[in-house]
Amino acid sequence: MRVLLVEDEERLANTIARGLRREGMAVDVVFDGKAALSKTAVNSYDVIVLDRNLPLVHGDDVCKQLVARQCISRILMLTAAGSIQDRVTGLDLGADDYLPKPFALKELVARIRALGRRAVMAVPPVLTAGDLTLDPARHVAERAGRDLSLTKKEFSVLEVLLAAEGRVVSAEELLERVWDENTDPFTNVVRVTIMTLRRKIGDPPLVETVAGVGYRMVTPTQ
Template identity: 45%
Template sequence: MKVLVVEDEALLASTLMMGLRAEGFTVVAVATGVDGLARATEGEYDVVVLDIMLPGLNGYEVLRHMRSRGIWTPVLMLTAKDGEYDQTDAFDLGADDYLTKPFSFIVLVARLRALVRRAAPQRPAVLEAGMLTLDPSRREVFRGDAQISLTPREYGLLEYLMRNKDTVVTKAQILQNVWAADYEGADNVVEVYVGYVRRKIDIPFGTKTIETVRGVGYRLASDGVS
């Protein structure tokens, strides 16, 4: 899942980025309302974490502009305020959820996952490719009855490929959706992690699930074996 964090408190933003990435999210963080609106408008995100008190445009203004432009990405708003009026304002403008600082990180993650599930009912509860299954709610991967242990990055890569099964995805698309839109490292990191995933989901089972499409990218076969 890809998350946009719009938060001007540097320490909180850094903590959120580290924590969400450890949970397997792809995170893009910006510190102003103007940058937040631009990112939300130009990019594709599964959910937005939006602070209310921001420089440039405040969170209310960012949310209002998003909704007026037809951007219905789920938004969870953060604020240091705890008045009922603030919550009513947020929901009236189109917010989907609301947390008051300080908050529990565990609660934040649970609410983000719930927002994504509600906003995208077309996504299957369990992703399948032949005998390979991935359960996003439990973050579990199985080949038949055998459970497969993946690191957060490996899991994010496999989830992205399974959500796009039978479709060729480029290295750039993988980097943008599994790493970050502003990733500046070498793109051969994708090859490295595809190798890691193959060694866990295929080699022990004698299968070949992820196909390399030379000069283009990768494709995961819908039947789980190509």
Template identity: 50%
Template sequence: MRLLVVEDDPELGPIIIAGLRAAGFAVDHATALAEADEKVSVNSYDCVIADRGLPDGDALVLIKAWRAAGRTVPVLVLTALGAVGDRVSGFEHGADDYLVKPFAMAELVVRARALGRRDQPPRLPELTVADLTLDVPSHRVRRAGVLLTFTAKEFAVLEVLMARAGQAVTRGELLEHCWDEMADPSSNVVDVVIRQLRRKLGPPDLIESLRGVGYRIRGSA
């Protein structure tokens, strides 16, 4: 999943981003409403996490404008404004969730993941291809019953491939879903992760390379 964090606090912003990336999200960052609006207009996000008190105004104004323009990206407001009236105003302006600072990172992760999946087709909690099983909630992967260890990025790429087993997945699609805007489209980061997956998964190889397109995970060994 790809998230946008809109937070201008120079200390809290990096902490939020690091925590979300550690949980396996691809995360972009904006420090003002205008910057956030521009990023949402050119990128596809599964969820936006926005502080209210930003240098160029209240995030609720931007959320309301997005809803009026038909933008449906889920938004979680993360703010110190926690009175009942503040929370009610947040939902009235189009926010999908409202979390008050200080907060627990584990709760933010769970809420962001739930919002990010809201507009997606229902997904099975467990994906299976041949003798390979991926447990989405627990982030565990087993092949022939053996538990394997993957980084958050490797797990994210494997989840996308397994969710579309038998279908071609382009490098661009993998970059869009599993990396943030700092990833260079011309780099070989996707190929590097695929090589790591193949090495850890072992034989027989389930991942096919599609010349000039991307990759596909076979439906059978």
């Protein structure tokens, strides 16, 4: 899952970003509303965590502009103002969820994951391919009842491939969805992750390479 974190308090932003990355999320961080609008114009995010009280462009205006652009990212607004009216205002602007400060990182992670599951195209709560199942909510991946013991990046790559339902996913798309913008675009990290993922999934193979295009999930009968 790729997340944009927009928070003007740099120390808090960096602390949140570290926590989200430990949970396997790809996180880009900006510190003002203008930078947020620039990032969302060129990158796709599953969830945008947006503080309301931002410099340069207020968080409310960022939210309104994203909605006007028909941005498909889910928006979670953060604010130190936690009254019911503040929450109603944030939701009326087009935000999908609202979390008052201070908050527990565990709750933020849960809310981001919940929003990530509310994609424009509904994704089943449990993804499958043959005898392989992946449950994003429980963070469990199994094949024929055997736990695959995936790393967080392997789990995220498998989740993207399964959600594509047989569509070929390019290495560039995997890099964008699973890793953040600080990752070297010429790295072989996607190929290495696919290799270890295949080894853990076992035979018969379920991840197919489409030469020069990318990767897709197949079932043993295909």
